[in-house]
Amino acid sequence: MKLMRSDDVDYVKEQYATDNNLATRMRTHELYTEPKRDFTAWVLDQIAWRGDELVVDVGCGAGAYVEAVQARxxxxxxxxxxxxxxxxxTAPSRVNLDAQHLPLAGKSVDVLLANHMLYHVPDKDRALAEFARVLRPGGVLLAATNSAQNMMELSALLRQVAAQAGVATLPPVPINFTLENGAAFLQRHFARVERIDLPGALVFPAAQPIVDYVATSPRFVGGFEPADDQPWQILRELVEAEIAAKGTFxxxxxxxxxxCWND
Ligand SMILES: C[S@@+](CC[C@H](N)C(=O)[O-])C[C@H]1O[C@@H](n2cnc3c(N)ncnc32)[C@H](O)[C@@H]1O
Structure with a gap:
């Protein structure tokens, strides 16, 4: 089976054709993350706001940041x-764009958001050069992403399911812009790059939200073909056994x- 990359153009097109998959994953994070935190507010509060900034949200998805941006x-x-x-x-201005070719004048943007999206961009250097080009002197890029170690217990669970079911997992798609390797990309385009971490956990009281999460993108997390029932049943049983023993998964x-910014 062909090994997939997180910036594979066809995969990205299929995964984000509508907001269905992303909406399920975001709802899972909202409902089950501990400690509870408004993630979009946490990201935006990493900079001081004056109130008159022009903010461009590249790879805005279903608009998770709209409300938090408009409050600032x-x-x-x-x-x-x-x-x-x-x-x-629901933002007032919506634009169909590609991060690698921004339809924006140079030195025109105060705050550029590129959250949980750079791992989907095939030419990251091209996109980052565009971000640096459109930012005003003193402008800031905020780029949220995950650690390569993120949600390791889920990958381990899926490997255990595969072993018990005697099936192969779909090869997981490793994200290729992470907290660990992101600075090396960013430092080629920005003089100042600071990494701020936010550890937490998903704490599940039942198996169904985990099944739903994996089903949004079985390939991304190393799950199974949706058509094959047996591994999904084993997944449920393993999660339910841990919940019976420990109270949660x-x-x-x-x-x-x-x-990131340039002086
Ligand atoms: C995981 S979602 C993140 C959405 C949003 N930034 C958030 O944090 O909720 C990734 C988004 O990036 C978009 N995307 C992928 N490649 C892109 C590109 N080259 N230029 C602009 N957007 C892109 C996808 O369509 C998808 O909506």
Whole structure:
């Protein structure tokens, strides 16, 4: 089977054709993350706001940051490669764009957001050069991403299911812009790059939200073909056994944000 990359153009197109998959994953994080935290507010609060900034959210997805941006600044453009994703976005300005070719004038943007999206961009240097080009002197890039160690208990669980079911897992798609390797990309385009980590956990009281999460992108997490029932049943049983023994099923998370600027 062909090994997939997180910046494979066809995979990204299929995964984000509509906001269905992303909405399920985001709801899972909202409902089950401990300690409870408003993640979008946490990301935006890594900088001091004046209120008159022009904010451009590249790879805005279904618009998770719209409300939090508008509470801090009134000039806001939300852009995404996927028309389907943009349909649900409520920002005043919505633009279909590719991070690798921004339709924006040089030195025009105060705050550029590129959250949980750089691992989907085939030419990251090209996108980062674009981000540096459009930012005003003193402007800031906030780029949130995950650690390569994020949610390891879920991958371990899926390997255990595969072993018991006697099936192969779909080869997981390793994300290729992480908290660990992201700084090396960013430092080629920004003089200042700071990494801020946010550890946490998903704490599940039942098996169904885990099944639903894995089903949004079995390939991404190393799951199974949706058509094959047996591994999904084993997945349920293993999670339920751990919940019976410990009260919950815990998956540790490590996410964070890079804050980058040129002097
Ligand atoms: C995981 S979602 C993140 C959405 C949002 N930033 C958030 O944090 O909720 C990734 C988004 O990046 C978009 N995307 C992928 N490649 C892109 C590119 N080259 N240019 C712009 N958007 C892109 C996808 O369509 C998808 O909506």
């Amino acid at each position: 600044a009134h000039r806001h453009i939300a852009g995404d490669l996927s028309h389907g994703m943009l349909q649900t976005v 815990r998956v540790n998370k490590l996410t964070g944000v890079f804050r």
